[in-house]
Amino acid sequence: xxxxxxxxxxxxxxxxxxxxxxxxxxxxxxxxxxxxxxxxxxxxxxxxxxxxxxxxxxxxxxxxxxxxxxxxxxxxxxxxxxxxxxxxxxxxxxxxxxxxxxxxxxxxxxxxxx
Amino acid sequence: xxxxxxxxxxxxxxxxxxxxxxxxxxxxxxxxxxxxxxxxxxxxxxxxxxxxxxxxxxxxxxxxxxxxxxxxxxxxxxxxxxxxxxxxxxxxxxxxxxxxxxxxxxxxxx
Numbered sequence: 001x002x003x004x005x006x007x008x009x010x011x012x013x014x015x016x017x018x019x020x021x022x023x024x025x026x027x028x029x030x031x032x033x034x035x036x037x038x039x040x041x042x043x044x045x046x047x048x049x050x051x052x053x054x055x056x057x058x059x060x061x062x063x064x065x066x067x068x069x070x071x072x073x074x075x076x077x078x079x080x081x082x083x084x085x086x087x088x089x090x091x092x093x094x095x096x097x098x099x100x101x102x103x104x105x106x107x108x109x110x111x112x113x114x
Numbered sequence: 115x116x117x118x119x120x121x122x123x124x125x126x127x128x129x130x131x132x133x134x135x136x137x138x139x140x141x142x143x144x145x146x147x148x149x150x151x152x153x154x155x156x157x158x159x160x161x162x163x164x165x166x167x168x169x170x171x172x173x174x175x176x177x178x179x180x181x182x183x184x185x186x187x188x189x190x191x192x193x194x195x196x197x198x199x200x201x202x203x204x205x206x207x208x209x210x211x212x213x214x215x216x217x218x219x220x221x222x223x224x
Contacts, residue, residue: 004157042217091158102163103160105150110155
């Protein structure tokens with residue numbers, strides 16, 4: 001069974017440019033999470049989807065960040081425009097309710113904003 | 115507000131030793147607690163998940179315990195190996211909130 005897939009793995013952009021990250025969760029997992037992880041810190045939740053509905057986006061900086069999960073499967077996280085402080089690892093995870101809501105993570109996208 | 119603390123922040127032990135990693139949380143009303151492993155530059159790998167009604171979970175050389183009343187969990191690693199070197203994170207979930215600790219960086223000395 002394939003795990004959570006994320007692309008790209010690495011991205012380097014200049015500040016004020018837009019950037020997008022893509023995530024494909026484990027098949028059948030209807031809950032999808034986007035996290036931000038700074039160096040030496042634990043992941044921080046940005047947004048959580050139940051199917052195609054964003055049920056928790058309270059930590060998402062909505063002035064520059066947006067996300068979508070149109071068909072309730074894969075998801076895209078976008079930053080426009082990117083700032084220097086957005087340099088971090090962006091992690092996607094998925095889970096299926098009923099088995100303790102265990103989360104499974106993708107490899108992440110490491111973003112560097114110059 | 116839920117806070118998750120992991121002590122120590124870093125740990126080095128000789129190969130073959132048994133060790134314990136600690137995780138504490140301030141709000142005991144949790145749904146589950148999950149331990150993860152993260153290798154440098156990689157995503158998180160789920161190790162063990164303990165639901166709120168459980169006291170412990172075991173997988174191979176790993177054993178995780180949960181004491182909700184005291185707000186503590188421990189991850190016990192038996193007979194440590196150099197391949198166990200990684201950062202270990204715990205995360206607690208309540209309702210729709212998932213809070214991670216900062217992790218413990220473990221280095222097993224050959």
